[in-house]
Amino acid sequence: MTNSSRLSRRSFLQVTSAMTAGGVIAGTSNSSFAQDSPNERPVFATIGLRNQGWTITDKSTKFADFAAFADVDSNVLGAINEKLKAKTGKAADGYSDYRKVLERDDIDAVMIATPDHWHTKISVEAMLAGKDVYCEKPLTLTIAEGKLIEKVVKQTGRVFQVGTMQRTENEHRFLKAIALIRAGRIGEIRKVTCGINGATGSPVIPAVDIPEGLDWDAWLGPAPEASYRALPEMRTGYGGGVPLYTNCHYAWRNWYEYSGGQMNDWGAHHVDIATWALGASDTGPNRITPVSYSLPVDYKNGYPTVDDRYNSPTKFEIHANMPGDIPLVITSEGDNGILFEGTKGRFFVNRGRLSGKPVEDLENNPLPEGAVEEVYGGPVSENHTANFIAAMQSREQPISDVWSHNRMLETCHLANIAIRLGRELKWDPAKREIVGDAEANSFLARESRSGFEIDM
CATH class of the missing domain: 3.40.50.720 (NAD(P)-binding Rossmann-like Domain)
Incomplete structure (x- = not known):
């Protein structure tokens, strides 16, 4: 769309x-x-x-x-x-x-x-x-x-x-960032880097009794059958009041069975803005390269070999080749946010700041009226x-x-598949399939657990 x-x-x-x-x-x-x-x-x-x-x-x-x-x-x-x-x-x-x-x-x-x-x-x-x-x-x-x-x-x-x-x-920082790019304030884009933070692994998390009041079978739903796991230490701060190490409340983000780790959690925010800024919301990358990554458990044929620890990546650097051969780098290193680099300058944006010389120049050369609304x-x-x-x-x-969201999220999904299999993937954005790699294509879908199929 x-x-x-x-x-x-x-x-x-x-x-x-x-x-x-x-x-x-x-x-x-x-x-x-x-x-x-x-x-x-x-x-x-x-x-x-x-x-x-x-x-x-x-x-x-x-x-x-x-x-x-x-x-x-x-x-x-x-x-x-x-x-x-x-x-x-x-x-x-x-x-x-x-x-x-x-x-x-x-x-x-x-x-x-x-x-x-x-x-x-x-x-x-x-x-x-x-x-x-x-x-x-x-x-x-x-x-x-x-x-x-x-x-x-x-x-x-x-x-x-x-x-x-x-x-x-x-505060519309991300809209202003895209408006800066559309106004030509950094010239032609040469590179975009999305910093989305790393993660930590976990100790071995034992199977324990299901907490009172939680319908664990319903919580699992379409996901594979699994034991409820938790350690006694409790999480504090945002999402607090639940076990710090578990395969349920809050920490489910660290398990491929239920989510996609940091790649999908923060990637869904920053890769979205980057893709929008690049004008690639109707297409996507043609190649995904896992330059480096670290998984907290051993994998075989793309699947974790144990089920008692977090299994999504803790560190990573992924290069997505976007239209015009512009590299989109997704990294666990550096500041959380997006760095846009062009032929005339660069600037950084995240939820707390919009900074760089093109931003400073707005004092004397503001964006055209209605640029953000556009x-x-x-x-x-x-x-x-x-x-x-x-x-x-x-x-x-x-x-x-959903169309623009899915297009950008395909980059994140593909990055996770590339990490799980440990190899570069070629992607056909028109057919929306991985080129010449049957094993990798098998990760594009997942069967629902019996009894939790979608009721069509």
């Missing part, structure tokens, strides 16, 4: 202005909002509540009413519902089975913040149930899942926002949910559409 298929400037302005003026969406003939919604605010439900699930819910209460929650951990379900009640004065109906949410006719949209391995199944079934979808990043566990979601979005006509909030929030495709929304709701009104796709 190209930029032209996102919100038009006019329709975006009409809807966003209505939201800004009254805090609600004015009704339209093509609105999908429930007819009995107070003030015609959309009715939402959140599936997967821990950490980011509450974060996106909390941000969205300004624009939507939450009627239902679903989580396989009853402890989380109860705690988050108490937070919602304290903030809005009303708790949501709580379910352990997300399908109960999808059965309800009063739900306009679902927000999905489950572990990655659940994203595709819930997203597809939600769209088929007539719901618009906001799903956290990274959207998929495999490239085949991305293709399936694209197919169902097209089939159902549902609006689908991916939670790559850097496209909307963070990148965004219209007035920049207050937050990512506001953009989603504006798209729900217009029935056009939002700023983080």
Whole structure:
């Protein structure tokens, strides 16, 4: 999907202005909002509540009413519902089975913040149930899942926002970065480096009793059957209150069975902005080279040989050959953020700063009026949910559409495959398949565990 298929400037302005003026969406003939919604605010439900699930819910209460929650951990379900009640004065109906949410006719949209391995199944079934979808990043566990979601979005006509909030929030630093590039402030791009942090391995994590209140079989869902594992030490800070070393809450990001490690976690943010800036959102790389990497366990034929420790990469340097033979470097070293280098200069951007001489030069040579809005495709929304709701009104796709997200995420998926197999991969971005490597192509899809297939 190209930029032209996102919100038009006019329709975006009409809807966003209505939201800004009254805090609600004015009704339209093509609105999908429930007819009995107070003030015609959309009715939402959140599936997967821990950490980011509450974060996106909390941000969205300004624009939507939450009627239902679903989580396989009853402890989380109860705690988050108490937070919602304290903030809005009303708790949501709580379910352990997300399908109960999808059965309800009063739900306009679902927000999905489950572990990655659940994203595709819930997203597809939600769209088929007539719901618009906001799903956290990274959207998929495999490239085949991305293709399936694209197919169902097209089939159902549902609006689908991916939670790559850097496209909307963070004081618009990333939008300004792209505007700088489009204005020619660094000349022609010669190299882009995405620093996405390294990770740590883990000690041996033993199988232990499943915590009370957690439906472990449901948590695993489409993933392979496995024992619940944890060590006694608890995590502190963000995501705290759970075991520091586990294959469940929070730490699931370090396991290929449920996620893609740092490559997909932070890569889904910074590789997204880099790909957008390069104008490669409709294509992608043609070659992925694993220059260096470190895995915390031994691998054979692309699979970890043990199941009791984290298995995603701890260090890496990946080179993706982008259109125009521009190298996109994805590295665990250096500052977290994106360094753009061109024929006339370079600058760095992350969530905390936008720095470099081209940025300093803006004091005397500002960007043209409307340059940031031109990148965004219209007035920049207050937050990512506001953009989603504006798209729900217009029935056009939002700023983080599934097509551009999947294209950039293919780079991250391919990087992980290259690391797992220990070799360079040639990629055909038109056919969306690995060239001349049957073993590598076998990693583009993954079977769901029996009983958890997608209900089509």
